[in-house]
Amino acid sequence: MRAIAIVLSLILLCGCTRGKKKAPEGAAKTPAGETSANEAAADGKAKGGEGLDPAWLAGDLPKTLLEGTPKRGGEVTVQIWSEPPSLNSLRHSDWIASHVANHQIYEALVAMDPYDAPAHPIVGELAERWDVSDDKRVYTFHLHEGVTWHDGKPFGSKDVVATFDKILDEDTLSVHTRSYFELLDKHEAVDAHTVRFTWKKPYFMTLDAFEMVPIMPAHVLEKMSATEFNEAATNPLNRRPVGTGPFKFVEWEASQKIVLARNDAYWGKKAHLDRVVFRIVRDDTVRKQMAQRLDVDVWTRPSDDDWVKMKDERVFVEKFNRSLIYDHSYAWIGWNQAAKPFFADKRVRRALGQLVNRKRIAETMFFGLRKPTECHFYWASRECEGLEQFPYDRKAAEQLLTEAGWVDSDGDGIRDKDGVPFRFTFMVPASSVNSAKMGTKMKEDYHRAGIEMDIQKVEWTVFTKRLRKHEFDACTLMWGSSGPRADPVQIWHSNALEGGSNYISFRSDRADQLIEQAAVEFDVDKRTELYREFGRLLKDEQPYTMLFVSPRKALLHKRIRGARESLMWWRFRDWWVDGER
């Protein structure tokens, strides 16, 4: 005990003597030297990866994976990080549910081409081709013939009709899907292999909406009432999906694994793999350990920390390929104009963004694993070309604040205007460590500029409630979308102030116009131009301080071939294995 006491006092004494020594010298040298020493150390860290394949370091899967003749057979084990509520994405809006089941077990009328980046155009899936009427209101899909369900029954237009009957039934709990079909007037089977959809209004995302709807077998759906469809216990499709896709459902062991097998009767190009096993592993550390022991072929979602450090571990360097892509989500800080008068001035909002060195934060606090973005749309899309964040510039930012009338007039160090001090609360979700990190840095930077910011961690349900009611000063959150195309209407239109996601009370007539025009613009180039103007408008207005795009990271065992990175996650039908794990 005493020993500890002594050690502690020694540490403090050391500190004190250093301080005293420094004092007469003006203390100008030592800490400066320290900083450079640290920078040298940081450089050393970065150089740790020397001699490694640059593609491995960058997280690009080698193109050679696509070479060679695919071999039939084998099994791959892929980690997923949580257990989906079901495999029925019509019933549950869940990332894993829709990515494991859709386009693998279930198929939709159309799909997005997973490899044609960044546009990912719509291509046919169950629909061989489709006709669109001149007024863009009537879509007629011609279905593939000879398609059978996994249980052997034939597939036809009755299945498509039955699926849409269920979605549009007000009593089924599939609001998240139904909302995309609010403008659907009627859906009908023209013949056994033709379905026709009539819309009330033309809309550019119509085909994208069809991509989200897995077609389910009529002979199962028809036996269920809406209530039965909603309940896990009475809906066999939730946990035992029957689809038409290249993989058949085999088993689901609760909180352990979900197993799929090749559909030998698949109507299209058959999968190479015999089986795909999804292992449900929630804990980051356990996922890493499984990869270390080579218990899995795919280490899904390694943490930022692990990603940076794994170059020192032979097993990962020798046995795995790394994949890192930036997807179509982005994090932002929102300034609620309805809550605080100072956020209503765009100069202030721009200053708040420029006071924080977002680029540097991405490089250091987030290990260089965040991509700064200034764009509401998918960062790689044409809509985002030429949009860059305003650079970090403290002087310019303070100048803007002064111009806007925010100066420290009472000498307390805090800027004020008309007697209102520049003081606000930054609301972060309690569970988000990265938001809190961002917040503490912002607090420091704002403090120096004469702005007082409090950080308030808020529990998630309260957080969303306060967002909807606009009861917050500033907040941070991440937006994701279901594909590379997204309609900004839900977030930016002034109609979305109530009931939508325009939480920060952004209002701009021009933005409303652009959103409305783009929604009915079917010419891709013209629409892109409208969205570019919209993007420039947002950059000028700075309603959000845009932050970063997060990476989607994974490690694939080197025996996996045929794998290609895609915004749509992995397409397992293209995979084959070469050798053992």
Place this chain on the structure above:
Amino acid sequence: MNAHLFPQPVARNRSESYWAIVRRQFWKRRLNRAACAVIALLFAVGLLADFVASDLPILLSLEGETYVFPNLLRPPELRRWDNTLLLEEMGENDWAVMPPVPWGYNSHDLSSVLSPPGPGHVLGTDSEGRDVLSRVVHGTRVSLAVGVLSVVVVVLIGVVLGSVAAYFGGAFDLLLMRLVEVVHALPTILLLVTILSVVMLSGWASVVGMMLVIGLVGWTGVARLTRGEILKVKTMEYVEAARALGYSHLRIVARHILPNSISPVLVSATFAMAAAILIESALSFLGFGISPDMASWGGLLSDGRKHADAWWLAVFPGAAIFVTVTVYNMAGEGLRDAIDPRLKV
């Protein structure tokens, strides 16, 4: 004080008061002295945290202006400065006396994120580039504040309710003891997590909130103890005498009963202090309570859990918690031994 409660100890000086005996018994043991020394040191560090680690100098002469203790007084005109910036931009005639740790607890040094202990940052940095030593030092302040003030709340509520229950007895006793049982039956951490996720505070308010909340759920032990002690004393002749003299209930309890029954409460208060510090650390580790811009040992530990290689994020705050809790417990144990006549040799 009234020493006749206890069997007369073997004492050299027969006129020695009860508390003098306790003090002597307490100081006799080396371990107790060591514990008190460390506690004193911790309080010194807590109180002087701004002089040990700060983002502003202790003395500063800048552009002809001399500032005394800017680290403590934080003059508004120095708001845009910190040590790093001062060192870069100080002119010929400017000078400064830096604190031993030239980093504030929320100063981000982005050039050294997660750097191990070394010359620039003696105990390394956390995942945001904040100096661990500075955060441990300022965390002392938070931990001690939480410990002391939550125990004040605990003792206040516990002693008052315990005394009322024991002194008046009957329905008071019955109701208050059922209340104690109800509060005691609530799982502490769960209750705290629930309260803290509803009441959302930031900055020092979050520390005060934490103290109050820990105090409000932790008083049951003290209440029971006080009640038991008072029940022992209540029937003594001197209490009867006080009653016969017509003293008010308040006077009897406060002047005659409590001084004779408070010592075991003090012992349990020291233990409660250690427990409160542990609870604070646990809650911060879980991500509740103290806001992320404040320094807290538990918060550092939780950062350490996410970055397993950064041992300095676990070891130093862990050691701080360990030392603090141990010395409080040791002091409490020493005090218990000192006031317990049965353990006296």
